[in-house]
Amino acid sequence: MKHLLSINDLSEKDIYKIFDYASQFEEVLKRPIPVVPSLRGKTILTLFYEPSTRTQTSFTLAGKRLSCDVINFSFSTSSILKGESLLDTLKNILKMKVDGIIVRHSVAGVPHFLAHHLEKENIFVINAGDGINEHPTQALLDAYTIYKKFKDFNNLKILIIGDIKHSRVAHSDILIFKKLGCKVFVSCPYSFLPVEFEKMDVVYLPDFREKLSDFDCVIALRVQKERHNFSYLSSIREYHLLYGIKKEDLNKMKKNALLMHPGPVNWEVELSYEVLKDERCVILDQVFNGVAIRMAIIFLLFQEKL
Amino acid sequence: MKLKGTKEINKKIKNLAQKIYRKHKKNLGDLCLIGIKRRGISIAQRLQQELKKLTNQEIPLGALDISFYRDDLQMISLSPIVRGSEINFSLQDKIVILVDDVIYTGRTVRAALSEILDYGRPKKVELLVLVDRNHRELPIQPDYVGFKFKVKKEDLIDVFLKEEDKKEGIYLQRR
Amino acid sequence: MKIENLPEYLLLKNGILIDLDKKEKREVDILIKEGKIEKISKGIEKKDKFIILDIKDCYIFPGLIDLHTHLRTPGREDEETIETGTKAAIAGGFTKICCLPNTEPPLDNESLITYLIAENKKYNYCDLYPIACATKRREGKEICDYYLLKKAGAVAISDDGAAISSSQVLRLVLEYSKTFDLPYFSHCEDKELAQGVINESFISYQLGLRGIPDISETIFAFRDVLIANYVKSKIHLCHISSKKTIQILRFLKENNYQFTCETAPHYFTLTEKDIKNYDTNYKVNPPLKKEEDKEEIKKALREGLIDAIASDHAPHLLAEKEQDFENAPFGIIGLETCFLLSYEELVLKGNLTIFELLEKFITNPAKILGIEINKIKENNEAEIVIFSPKEKYIYSEDKVVSKSKNTPFLNKEFSGRIKAVINKNKIFYF
Numbered sequence: 031m032k033h034l035l036s037i038n039d040l041s042e043k044d045i046y047k048i049f050d051y052a053s054q055f056e057e058v059l060k061r062p063i064p065v066v067p068s069l070r071g072k073t074i075l076t077l078f079y080e081p082s083t084r085t086q087t088s089f090t091l092a093g094k095r096l097s098c099d100v101i102n103f104s105f106s107t108s109s110i111l112k113g114e115s116l117l118d119t120l121k122n123i124l125k126m127k128v129d130g131i132i133v134r135h136s137v138a139g140v141p142h143f144l145a146h147h148l149e150k151e152n153i154f155v156i157n158a159g160d161g162i163n164e165h166p167t168q169a170l171l172d173a174y175t176i177y178k179k180f181k182d183f184n185n186l187k188i189l190i191i192g193d194i195k196h197s198r199v200a201h202s203d204i205l206i207f208k209k210l211g212c213k214v215f216v217s218c219p220y221s222f223l224p225v226e227f228e229k230m231d232v233v234y235l236p237d238f239r240e241k242l243s244d245f246d247c248v249i250a251l252r253v254q255k256e257r258h259n260f261s262y263l264s265s266i267r268e269y270h271l272l273y274g275i276k277k278e279d280l281n282k283m284k285k286n287a288l289l290m291h292p293g294p295v296n297w298e299v300e301l302s303y304e305v306l307k308d309e310r311c312v313i314l315d316q317v318f319n320g321v322a323i324r325m326a327i328i329f330l331l332f333q334e335k336l
Numbered sequence: 337m338k339l340k341g342t343k344e345i346n347k348k349i350k351n352l353a354q355k356i357y358r359k360h361k362k363n364l365g366d367l368c369l370i371g372i373k374r375r376g377i378s379i380a381q382r383l384q385q386e387l388k389k390l391t392n393q394e395i396p397l398g399a400l401d402i403s404f405y406r407d408d409l410q411m412i413s414l415s416p417i418v419r420g421s422e423i424n425f426s427l428q429d430k431i432v433i434l435v436d437d438v439i440y441t442g443r444t445v446r447a448a449l450s451e452i453l454d455y456g457r458p459k460k461v462e463l464l465v466l467v468d469r470n471h472r473e474l475p476i477q478p479d480y481v482g483f484k485f486k487v488k489k490e491d492l493i494d495v496f497l498k499e500e501d502k503k504e505g506i507y508l509q510r511r
Numbered sequence: 512m513k514i515e516n517l518p519e520y521l522l523l524k525n526g527i528l529i530d531l532d533k534k535e536k537r538e539v540d541i542l543i544k545e546g547k548i549e550k551i552s553k554g555i556e557k558k559d560k561f562i563i564l565d566i567k568d569c570y571i572f573p574g575l576i577d578l579h580t581h582l583r584t585p586g587r588e589d590e591e592t593i594e595t596g597t598k599a600a601i602a603g604g605f606t607k608i609c610c611l612p613n614t615e616p617p618l619d620n621e622s623l624i625t626y627l628i629a630e631n632k633k634y635n636y637c638d639l640y641p642i643a644c645a646t647k648r649r650e651g652k653e654i655c656d657y658y659l660l661k662k663a664g665a666v667a668i669s670d671d672g673a674a675i676s677s678s679q680v681l682r683l684v685l686e687y688s689k690t691f692d693l694p695y696f697s698h699c700e701d702k703e704l705a706q707g708v709i710n711e712s713f714i715s716y717q718l719g720l721r722g723i724p725d726i727s728e729t730i731f732a733f734r735d736v737l738i739a740n741y742v743k744s745k746i747h748l749c750h751i752s753s754k755k756t757i758q759i760l761r762f763l764k765e766n767n768y769q770f771t772c773e774t775a776p777h778y779f780t781l782t783e784k785d786i787k788n789y790d791t792n793y794k795v796n797p798p799l800k801k802e803e804d805k806e807e808i809k810k811a812l813r814e815g816l817i818d819a820i821a822s823d824h825a826p827h828l829l830a831e832k833e834q835d836f837e838n839a840p841f842g843i844i845g846l847e848t849c850f851l852l853s854y855e856e857l858v859l860k861g862n863l864t865i866f867e868l869l870e871k872f873i874t875n876p877a878k879i880l881g882i883e884i885n886k887i888k889e890n891n892e893a894e895i896v897i898f899s900p901k902e903k904y905i906y907s908e909d910k911v912v913s914k915s916k917n918t919p920f921l922n923k924e925f926s927g928r929i930k931a932v933i934n935k936n937k938i939f940y941f
């Protein structure tokens with residue numbers, strides 16, 4: 031693969047290869063000196079038009095653990111604030127002789143646009159989230175987390191709760207889980223369901239609680255009250271009542287099930303604080319896995335460049 | 337062309353184990369074996385068995401995959417699936433016997449040394465190879481050598497071991 | 512109005528049962544024991560302990576359902592209270608009513624729904640089905656907690672009195688309400704277009720009053736049904752009053768769009784011509800329209816395009832109604848006259864049969880709300896209206912049960928009268 035823009039770019043084989051490398055990088059991350067010199071002398075640029083400490087940090091760490099030089103452009107960086115156009119930013123990138131860029135933007139398709147223009151320069155692009163479209167590295171780390179526990183994806187039952195319509199995490203997650211052979215379920219109010227959702231080949235559950243014991247994995251998505259000035263939620267309390275995961279819900283879940291969340295968590299909205307203590311809640315593992323997965327992706331994209 | 341067969345290989349490994357034992361009789365507790373890539377690990381395992389017969393102790397064994405330490409990324413895409421390193425014990429103050437099947441340019445050993453030092457600070461690192469085929473590109477010499485062969489740079493020396501391959505033996509292919 | 516507890520045995524004799532299932536009338540006696548229907552048949556034998564009520568020539572049918580009432584509680588108990596409002600309902604033959612949320616404070620919080628239901632239980636004359644706000648404070652911006660509102664007893668959501676101007680907000684309302692299977696009751700009005708007090712026509716010009724174009728209702732009726740069908744959610748249109756709206760609804764129905772709708776009696780009995788001397792008892796929203804609108808409404812009722820008839824009972828203080836036409840509030844009371852007007856205009860004049868009329872008052876409203884009717888069957892609770900179709904009845908001021916008296920039908924002589932209502936182990940005499 032030349033770039034990582036969408037889960038659709040990856041074959042099942044590619045995905046397992048990424049998992050393989052990620053597991054080795056996990057071992058590296060646990061060493062006293064958690065660095066390998068593989069990408070010494072190489073440079074990557076993280077270009078974050080939307081603020082995000084966590085993902086940007088995760089990618090930065092991943093690059094550094096590979097001995098790569100990492101440059102960070104973020105929302106508060108003056109040139110982006112000044113409204114520099116994408117093409118101008120591109121020209122700057124080319125002058126700086128970077129080998130790859132990691133981009134997050136509030137508009138879908140920006141990573142694709144950059145990839146198209148950077149292709150002939152042999153600079154790879156990783157999509158770190160484009161609007162409400164995709165967030166492929168999150169989906170990969172989510173799938174990896176599940177892979178480490180269950181090994182076999184076939185017929186695994188996964189439930190995603192939240193704003194399916196506007197969540198790039200949900201979109202990429204659904205794509206990857208379907209690709210790997212899982213049965214995907216979603217639960218949310220109708221206002222969060224995309225039009226013609228039947229075409230996603232996913233089961234919609236208006237009320238998931240009675241079926242909680244069926245699932246091997248439950249993913250709670252972050253909720254945003256307002257989107258484009260319209261209030262999609264009636265209130266936090268009703269959302270938490272109907273769609274939040276609380277201690278009582280954990281009691282209904284399988285003993286070996288996983289509870290996940292892409293973060294950052296709105297406590298007492300998507301999850302009650304008490305669930306963090308439960309061993310099935312692997313939110314912190316997801317963060318660690320994220321660095322390993324991103325190391326694998328960066329490493330493999332560099333290989334492909336050659 | 338077959339240079340050496342199973343019998344000779346096993347005899348040599350036994351021989352090398354004895355050399356290690358004699359040298360480190362007084363510090364057996366600090367000793368550990370680390371095999372490089374795949375075949376180095378097989379050889380290290382056989383050494384471990386021989387040392388057990390000699391000392392009645394199980395010398396700790398680790399595996400090293402130097403893929404991420406190579407100075408040429410290109411080589412990684414050519415080599416088989418990366419297996420990963422596995423060292424389940426601390427290297428602090430240990431006497432590490434680094435084991436590989438063949439030493440040639442010395443670059444593999446250099447990578448292995450870098451990687452080992454990222455695991456901690458051993459007291460000493462020694463190098464054991466089954467085959468030395470010369471033509472070094474770096475100033476690295478083994479402490480224990482099984483067989484020394486004088487061959488041209490372009491000649492191919494292959495070590496096959498039954499743990500990894502269907503046959504066993506040291507083979508030469510002249511170009 | 513007299514309210515008495517039912518005797519242990521009440522025997523209704525010589526009534527005419529309107530059987531809605533079989534669509535037939537038949538002479539029956541009905542024996543009611545301890546509030547339950549014990550026996551329905553001809554010639555039930557009298558026994559000593561029976562109290563007998565001779566209801567010769569009277570129709571017997573189940574209690575009516577009003578989909579659209581304003582009870583003004585909480586906040587304007589000076590205009591109507593739960594007690595007076597539910598009494599007025601019974602006086603009109605209604606044993607089940609929906610009350611709308613444009614109260615003060617508006618019904619956008621579940622505690623208010625709980626309060627209304629509890630308050631109604633104190634009097635327990637009829638069943639109260641509150642309709643909650645669709646948006647917070649009916650401002651048309653944020654959706655309410657529909658789950659909690661439904662749990663407390665709300666049967667539908669509406670911002671009635673106001674339309675939701677933003678199509679995007681309406682979409683969110685319909686999507687979220689679909690999650691809990693709550694129908695949306697739509698007040699169709701393009702507020703910016705409808706800056707007036709009377710129907711816009713030659714008459715409004717002659718009276719010098721600002722007019723409301725009839726299309727203001729049609730535009731929003733069309734828009735609302737389209738959005739509801741796009742997200743596949745339940746929608747019910749309130750107080751349909753115009754021919755153009757009916758034409759659009761006909762088109763939508765032919766193209767398989769799903770919706771239900773209601774009208775109020777004043778839209779098929781009055782027109783703008785009836786407004787004389789700036790009498791504010793003719794000031795309603797949507798406003799009274801032309802003869803052709805009135806006729807089209809009746810046609811739509813005959814076709815079955817309009818599913819229900821509702822009162823849109825809107826009490827106002829005399830002090831508020833006795834103002835100039837511009838400033839007086841919109842609305843007239845209607846619970847007590849709704850059925851009488853409908854019977855006279857639709858059944859007596861041959862537009863509908865009595866069965867078709869009762870479908871508009873009982874069967875269809877029940878379907879729209881998703882509630883069960885207490886049919887007139889043995890072993891059911893007695894929830895019965897006794898209606899005398901031939902009796903003349905003058906609706907004089909002393910007869911008005913509602914706390915407010917703002918109606919254009921004061922002193923009108925009706926053909927037909929509700930004699931009594933039996934509900935909740937009580938009998939209400941008029």
